[in-house]
Amino acid sequence: MKLHVVAAILLAVAASSSLPPAAAVTYEVSNEAASTAGGQRFDREYGAGYAKQVLAAASSFTWSIFSQPSAADRRPVDAVVLAVRDVDGIASTSGNTITLGAGYVAGVTGNDFKTQVTGVLYHEVVHVWQWGLQDYAAHSWVYEGIADFVRLRAGYVAAGWVQPGQGNSWEDSYSVTARFFDYCDSVKPGFVADLNAKLKDGYNVDYFVQITGKTVQQLWQDYKAKYGN
Incomplete structure (x- = not known):
């Protein structure tokens, strides 16, 4: 694991220590593309358990950047959901659900596979929590x-x-x-x-x-x- 990955996780943990209990938000992961090469790679090299940890760390880190120590400051989201799906593109977010493209997962090259996927998830988690998406278009x-x-x-x-x-x-x-x-x-x-x-x-x-x-x-x-x- 690269040093910047460790640093980001430590920052998220530090930020979460001053936040309300994480039980207020649940993190869910499903692999709807388990029969594809990307879905199989996700299970083998990333995994639902690790993905849940990333979703939680990314949420805490986003709250710290947004200066939102209280749940009352944030968008009213009870669950952050990640679904690996056989769709085009890298990833997208709708409401509280992040879709990760199985084709993207299958095509990631280099020795930092986890780092690359985690970066994508951090970006998408922000969309779950940021305000004003009614003006996105x-x-x-x-x-x-x-x-x-x-x-x-x-x-x-x-x-x-x-x-x-x-x-x-x-x-x-x-x-x-x-x-x-x-x-x-x-x-x-x-x-x-x-x-x-x-x-x-x-x-x-x-x-x-x-x-x-x-x-x-x-x-x-x-x-x-x-x-x-």
Whole structure:
């Protein structure tokens, strides 16, 4: 297990120690693709038991990033569900249910199989807990950016992610937005926690000014300038 994986788990455990008992939320895993190569690999190399531990650790880590020590601060979710299914794509989340693609699992290469799958699950767990998903269709970039920001802070940077300062717009989503939010969080510590809380009422571009005192355009210009591009 790589050092950053250990560090993320330790951070999640530390965060959970100050949170209400984990019994308030249950974690469920089912393999609906057990007859496929990906489903069999999931059972053999990852396993439902380990997946439940990851879901719990990712939830605790997300609560810590979102500054949500109380269940009253969070979305009202009683169970986080993971289903391995024979579907296209890597993973998706609907409500409290995460679907992990068996084809993706079968195709993961390299010696860090568990790390790669865990990074995906951390991203998807954020979607279970983040506020404001009623605005996802119109502003998907902000929600995907927050999910990748949490993944970044947990130490699960994936191969192919952009480097800090790269990207054409703060709305490029995923790792571009995550890197930008990481910069915003350095300008105003707790930026992502504040942004997530405001998203409960839907997205508004004025949130950047309200949180940091600067417009999103100013922040993006400063971010690009910091890295010389």
